[in-house]
Amino acid sequence: MSCNTEKKIKSLWFIIGIFVLGGIIGLLFSFGVAVGVEKTSGDKFCTMCHTMQPMANSYYRDAHGGNNINGVRAKCVDCHLPHDSLANYLFEKAKTGLHDVRVQNFGDLESIDWEDKRKHAKRFVFDSGCMNCHANLQNATSSNTKAFIAHKEYFEKRTDKKCVECHKNVGHHILGDYIKK
Known part of the structure; x- marks a missing residue:
């Protein structure tokens, strides 16, 4: 494998990692907001x-x-x-x-x-x-x-x-x- 191909693979994994991390952070944030909204909704x-x-x-x-x-x-x-x-x-x-x-x-x-x-x-x-x-x-x-x-x-x-x-x-x-x- 050439050095150029390795760089492309590493870049691809980096981008995938960013999307996965962003998705996890987004889910955690959404869950936190949902819990907060629910806890502040009742009498x-x-x-x-x-x-x-x-x-x-x-x-x-x-x-x-x-x-x-x-x-x-x-x-x-x-x-x-x-x-x-x-x-x-x-x-x-x-x-x-x-x-x-x-x-x-x-x-x-x-x-x-x-x-x-x-x-x-x-x-x-x-x-x-x-x-x-x-x-x-x-x-x-x-x-x-x-x-x-x-x-x-x-x-x-x-x-x-x-x-x-x-x-x-x-x-x-x-x-x-x-x-x-």
Whole structure:
């Protein structure tokens, strides 16, 4: 074998090694991100801060918090993050998380008007999250005329209203009472 051929073989193995190493690093990074996203998605993480306690207490009393006949519980991110794409989900999670850390550590927590924030719930609850779990809503309401008519404009995409604009207390049973305490 000539010296030139040996160099080409070594270069080929070097390139293959770089790709294999890059693949392993990429997989480890992806696994780390997936674990991090999962660990920061539930009520245990989201309610660590004292300011979230009223929301946690009302959530546990709600059907979405497990207070239902099946014991099914939605995670905080099921409602409070978009589910239209992975990129949007991760972007919004990072943006919201950084905002919350900043406010929790450097903000004036006593000045937060939680009742006023409730008026803007459509900014904090995403229809794609609702529809991720309630994908069969149109079929499920077809046998209930009253429910079907109430959702008809939504099904036909003739309204800009968000789910939470009609379902004002969804996710947090009597939240206003918990906020006042």
